Every structure is written in structure tokens, then in C-alpha cells.
Amino acid sequence: MEESYLQSVIRRFRHHKAGVVSFWIVAVIIVLALLAPVLAPYGPQEITSEFSAAPSLKHLLGTDQIGRDVLSRLLYGTRVSLFVGFMATVISTMLGVLLGLLAGYVGGALDMILMRFTDMVMSFPYILLILVASVIFKPGLWSIILIFGFVDWPGVARLVRGSILSIKEQDYVKSSQIAGMPRSYILFSDILPNVMTNILVFATTVMATSILDEAALSFLGMGIQPPAASLGNMLNGAESVTVLTGMPWLWISPGLVIIILVVCVNFVGDALRDALDPTAVV
Amino acid sequence: MTKYIVKRVLIAVVVLLGITVVDFWIMTLIGNPIEIMSGGPKVSKVMLQRRAETLGLDKPIIVQYFSWLGQVLHGNLGYSYKDYQPVSAQIASHLGPTLILTGSALVLSMLIAIFGGIYSALHPHKKSDYTIVTLSFLGQSIPGFFLALILIYLFSVKLGWLPSNGMRELGTAGNGVQLRYLILPCIVLAVSMAGRNIRYIRSAMLEILNKDYLRTAKGKGIGRRMVIYKHALRNALIPIITVIGMEIPGLFGGSIIVEQVFSWPGLGLLTMNAVLARDYPVIMGVCLLSAVVVLAANLVTDILYAVADPTVRYE
Numbered sequence: 001m002e003e004s005y006l007q008s009v010i011r012r013f014r015h016h017k018a019g020v021v022s023f024w025i026v027a028v029i030i031v032l033a034l035l036a037p038v039l040a041p042y043g044p045q046e047i048t049s050e051f052s053a054a055p056s057l058k059h060l061l062g063t064d065q066i067g068r069d070v071l072s073r074l075l076y077g078t079r080v081s082l083f084v085g086f087m088a089t090v091i092s093t094m095l096g097v098l099l100g101l102l103a104g105y106v107g108g109a110l111d112m113i114l115m116r117f118t119d120m121v122m123s124f125p126y127i128l129l130i131l132v133a134s135v136i137f138k139p140g141l142w143s144i145i146l147i148f149g150f151v152d153w154p155g156v157a158r159l160v161r162g163s164i165l166s167i168k169e170q171d172y173v174k175s176s177q178i179a180g181m182p183r184s185y186i187l188f189s190d191i192l193p194n195v196m197t198n199i200l201v202f203a204t205t206v207m208a209t210s211i212l213d214e215a216a217l218s219f220l221g222m223g224i225q226p227p228a229a230s231l232g233n234m235l236n237g238a239e240s241v242t243v244l245t246g247m248p249w250l251w252i253s254p255g256l257v258i259i260i261l262v263v264c265v266n267f268v269g270d271a272l273r274d275a276l277d278p279t280a281v282v
Numbered sequence: 283m284t285k286y287i288v289k290r291v292l293i294a295v296v297v298l299l300g301i302t303v304v305d306f307w308i309m310t311l312i313g314n315p316i317e318i319m320s321g322g323p324k325v326s327k328v329m330l331q332r333r334a335e336t337l338g339l340d341k342p343i344i345v346q347y348f349s350w351l352g353q354v355l356h357g358n359l360g361y362s363y364k365d366y367q368p369v370s371a372q373i374a375s376h377l378g379p380t381l382i383l384t385g386s387a388l389v390l391s392m393l394i395a396i397f398g399g400i401y402s403a404l405h406p407h408k409k410s411d412y413t414i415v416t417l418s419f420l421g422q423s424i425p426g427f428f429l430a431l432i433l434i435y436l437f438s439v440k441l442g443w444l445p446s447n448g449m450r451e452l453g454t455a456g457n458g459v460q461l462r463y464l465i466l467p468c469i470v471l472a473v474s475m476a477g478r479n480i481r482y483i484r485s486a487m488l489e490i491l492n493k494d495y496l497r498t499a500k501g502k503g504i505g506r507r508m509v510i511y512k513h514a515l516r517n518a519l520i521p522i523i524t525v526i527g528m529e530i531p532g533l534f535g536g537s538i539i540v541e542q543v544f545s546w547p548g549l550g551l552l553t554m555n556a557v558l559a560r561d562y563p564v565i566m567g568v569c570l571l572s573a574v575v576v577l578a579a580n581l582v583t584d585i586l587y588a589v590a591d592p593t594v595r596y597e
Contacts, residue, residue, distance in 0.1 A: 018416070116293070116296060116297055116300065117300070119293075119297045119577075119580075120297055120300045120301050120304065122531065122576075123297060123301060123531065123572075123573045123576040123577055123580075124301070124569060124572070124573060124576075131538070131553070131554075131557050132308065132557070132565060132569070136308070136311060208423065212423075212425050215425050215427075215428075216425060216426070216427060216539050219425075219427050219539070220539065220542065220554070222557075232425075235427070235428065235431070238431050239543070241439070244431060244434065244435055244439065245435070245439050248435070251428075251431060255425070255428040255431070255432075258425055258428065259420070259423055259424050259425075259428070262422075262423035262424075262425075263419055263420060263423040266419050266422060266423055267419060270419075
């Protein structure tokens with residue numbers, strides 16, 4: 001029996017061992033983060049009676065300087081970081097797809113203008129753009145998401161434009177054009193589905209970098225503002241030597257969660273790339 | 283070829299002009315510089331008005347833009363709001379340490395990526411290949427500042443081998459960078475870059491190794507060593523140039539965080555302090571400088587492509 005495209009994608013994905021393991025780890029982390037209000041032993045801002053306590057049965061990952069439970073903050077922080085990563089990816093991908101489609105399909109002067117604009121955004125050093133933007137707009141959850149969303153799109157736009165330029169020349173698109181199909185049909189039914197896989201793979205990269213950037217920005221104190229927890233701002237205190245040497249439980253756990261999350265998202269992206277590429281031999 | 287280069291330069295100049303417009307627009311968006319400079323309500327309105335007139339800030343934005351652009355073309359990037367020093371002088375004095383840090387990190391990461399990537403490609407699907415690929419994923423996924431914290435914890439605090447602050451010992455003669463101080467920040471910057479690039483070079487090399495001309499070279503029986511070093515490596519130059527070109531725009535951004543953690547007195551630290559102090563002329567000067575560097579890097583990459591690969595078409 002002939003297997004469907006989806007079945008073959010799943011079969012190929014399963015072949016990538018690290019990808020499969022990573023997929024489940026990401027899934028577990030997402031579930032844990034979503035269930036934070038149920039699972040967290042304390043509230044994220046709740047101040048308990050123990051200050052700077054080392055990990056114990058009562059506080060599995062210890063408490064911070066003002067007595068907040070690290071495990072609870074870690075769960076809520078993961079939730080915030082995942083949310084930022086996900087929303088930033090959705091916004092930037094949609095923006096990139098839209099601009100890439102316009103540039104690649106309409107072409108001409110519009111293509112020229114859009115691509116020069118893309119060059120401009122790409123020529124600003126990434127983190128500098130974010131820093132400047134976070135000075136103009138007050139730092140906070142949604143401003144971070146919007147900043148990332150409006151900074152991350154050029155890669156997607158270039159990818160979509162490039163794919164469209166090559167797909168546009170294919171015979172089946174030409175035949176649709178000759179058959180007099182409307183432009184929107186050709187764009188959305190002939191071209192976009194073929195670019196979708198590349199976009200999906202690229203989106204995992206954007207998600208991974210967004211999580212890293214949120215962490216970096218919050219670490220610098222310009223991202224998610226305390227008392228709200230994010231994986232990055234939990235690491236913020238570790239710049240002081242007393243925390244770095246005396247209270248490793250404050251910074252090791254959020255750092256490890258970031259690494260695990262980003263490694264796994266990258267592995268899933270890699271497995272997807274292999275699985276979605278029909279020409280790859282697996 | 284000349285026509286191609288001229289066209290690329292013209293495009294870069296247009297993009298750069300666009301960047302100056304955005305630069306200036308952001309600056310006006312942030313607020314009236316006079317108000318930021320005055321620092322409080324104590325200064326009288328009349329005085330502010332007079333000061334605005336002498337600085338030309340009462341003119342329309344467009345006029346202001348062109349006079350600003352004229353100044354920039356003469357090398358004057360304005361004056362810091364904080365200490366009234368010329369921005370260009372501040373940038374010049376912080377440029378050296380950043381160039382040393384990012385330059386050495388780029389070299390280190392390229393050495394790791396080229397050797398790791400090629401070794402991986404020559405031993406595909408062996409244990410060593412998987413180890414290198416997994417390590418590259420890990421290197422790419424560690425936030426720079428977290429790696430910095432771990433390294434400081436291990437090598438500065440626990441072992442006491444390497445310093446974690448600044449670029450030279452206080453009170454020693456001279457003013458250059460001391461190698462001991464360079465090691466940790468350089469490693470932090472290099473790890474993430476190498477992580478990103480190992481797999482790129484690996485897959486590019488794998489592709490090259492499967493090409494017909496290499497099969498021919500092997501078939502001629504000139505030996506594995508000759509095949510790899512003479513024929514394959516030459517063709518791997520293109521992906522290597524690509525990788526270096528891709529890294530340069532991110533170098534400065536990455537160094538901001540590393541310089542912050544290690545108190546490295548470079549452009550990154552200058553920028554971070556300017557951001558915290560809302561010292562916009564400095565921020566904009568740095569933005570402009572890095573845009574120039576990025577555009578120049580892209581330009582050089584494109585031209586090097588044409589030199590390294592005779593089949594590149596100039597469209």
C-alpha cells in the first residue's frame with residue numbers, strides 16, 4: 001500500500017532518534033509550563049518564611065533572597081519564555097511570509113523596495129535593535145513579543161521570496177497561469193503549500209533564537225520585568241559574585257532549562273528538515 | 283565584474299542612506315534632545331529656546347536631518363548627552379578592545395568549525411560524527427551569558443586560574459589587552475559561533491564529496507589525501523566564506539552581552555551604558571558604525587564569492 005505524505009513524514013521523523021526524544025522533552029516541558037498553576041507548590045511571587053535556602057524537601061530547588069520558591073518561579077518563568085518564543089515566532093513568520101510573498105510573486109519595483117528594506121533591518125545588529133526598541137517602548141511581556149516579531153522576519157521573508165522565485169518557473173505553475181487561474185489561487189494553492197515545509201523548519205530556528213534572545217534581554221534587565229519571572233531574569237541575579245558562588249541553585253536550574261529547551265527545539269527542527277525533504281534518503 | 287561591483291556598492295549606499303533616515307527618525311521619536319540634556323524643570327524656557335536655536339533644533343525635521351547627515355559625512359557624529367565628549371572619539375577609543383575580542387573569537391570559532399565540520403564530513407554516521415554534531419547543537423543552544431557564568435564560576439572563582447573582569451590587570455604598565463583576560467570572553471563568543479557553523483560546513487563538505495569531479499579524482503587513484511586537500515578543500519572555500527560573512531553582522535551584537543558580563547571595555551559596554559543612560563547620540567553612532575561594517579562585510583563576501591567561484595554569474 002502506498003503511504004501518504006504525512007505517513008512518510010512521520011516515518012522519516014521517527015528515524016531521527018534525537019529529534020524524537022527532543023520532541024517528547026519539549027512536549028513535557030510545555031505541559032509542565034501550562035500546568036504551572038496546578039503543579040507549582042507556591043505562587044510565583046509568594047514570599048515564604050525561608051530566605052536564600054538551599055534545596056530541601058520543602059523547597060526542591062531552594063528559595064531566592066526574598067524567600068520565593070525557585071521551583072515555582074521556574075515553572076512560571078518557563079511558561080513566560082515559551083509564550084514569548086511562540087508568539088514572536090508566529091508574528092515574525094506571518095510578517096515574513098507576507099512580505100516574502102509580495103516581493104517574490106509581484107516582483108519588480110516592489111521586490112526591489114522590500115528587499116532593500118530587508119537589507120536595512122538585517123544590517124542593524126540584532127541585539128542592538130532590540131535594545132534600542134526596548135528603550136523606546138516600555139519593557140514588558142507584549143512589547144518584547146512585538147519587538148522580536150518585528151525584528152525576526154527578514155530571514156523568513158528572504159526564504160519565502162527565494163523559494164517562490166524558483167517555484168514560479170515550474171511547469172505546473174505555468175500551466176495554471178495559462179489556464180487563466182486567478183493570481184490568488186496560484187499564490188495560495190500552487191505556491192504556498194510548497195514553501196510551507198521550509199517555513200516550518202525555519203520557524204523552529206526562530207523559536208529557538210527568540211527563547212535565547214528573551215533570556216539575554218531579561219538577563220540584561222531590559223526584558224521581562226520583575227517581579228514577574230522569566231528564565232532570563234531568574235539568571236539576572238547571578239551577575240553578583242555572592243549569588244554566583246554562594247547560591248548556585250538560583251542560576252543553574254533556569255540556565256539548564258533554557259539549554260534543554262533550545263537544544264530540543266533545534267533537534268526537532270533538524271528532524272523536521274530531514275522528514276519533510278522528499279529527496280533526502282533516510 | 284567591475285559593473286557588478288559598482289552595482290553592489292550603489293545598492294549598499296542606498297541601504298545605508300535608508301539606515302540613516304531610520305536612525306534619525308528613531309532619534310526624534312525618542313524625544314527632544316534639549317529636554318534630555320537639560321535634565322530637569324529647573325532650566326528656564328527662554329534659555330532652552332535659545333539653546334535650541336543655536337543647535338538648530340527649532341528647524342523642521344527634514345532640515346535637521348540634512349544638517350545632521352552633513353555633519354556625519356564630515357565625521358562628526360554629535361556629542362554625548364552625558365559627558366559632552368564627541369561620539370566619534372568615544373567610539374574610536376572603545377573600538378580596539380572590541381576588534382581584538384571579536385576578531386580572536388571569529389578566528390577561534392572558524393578553526394573549530396572548519397576542522398570539526400570537515401572531520402565530521404569525512405567520517406559520516408560514525409560515532410565521532412554524531413558526537414561533533416551533538417556538541418554543535420549544544421554550543422549553539424547555550425546562552426552566551428550562561429556559559430560565561432559557568433566559566434567564571436569554574437575558572438575564576440573555584441580554580442582562580444583566569445580573571446573575569448576587564449582586559450588587563452589594574453596598575454600594570456602599558457594599555458593593551460592581556461591574553462589571560464582575553465581567554466574566557468573569547469571562548470564564550472566562539473562557542474556559539476562554532477556551534478552554528480560546524481553543521482553548515484559539514485553538510486557543504488558532504489555535498490562536495492559526493493560530486494562527480496571528486497569521484498573522478500578518486501577514480502584516477504591520486505590518493506585520499508590529495509583528493510581531500512587539493513580538490514575538496516578548495517571547493518569548500520565558498521561555504522567557509524559564506525559562514526564568515528554570515529557571522530560578522532552578529533559579532534557585534536553577541537559581544538554586547540559578553541562585554542557586559544566580563545566588563546570588557548569595548549563598544550558593547552559603551553553601548554550598554556549609553557542605552558541605560560539614554561545617551562542617544564552614542565547609541566545612534568554605534569548603530570551607524572555597525573551598519574557600515576555589516577554592509578561592507580556583505581559587499582566583500584559577494585565579491586569574494588565571485589573571486590573564489592568562477593561560475594558565479596553577475597546579475
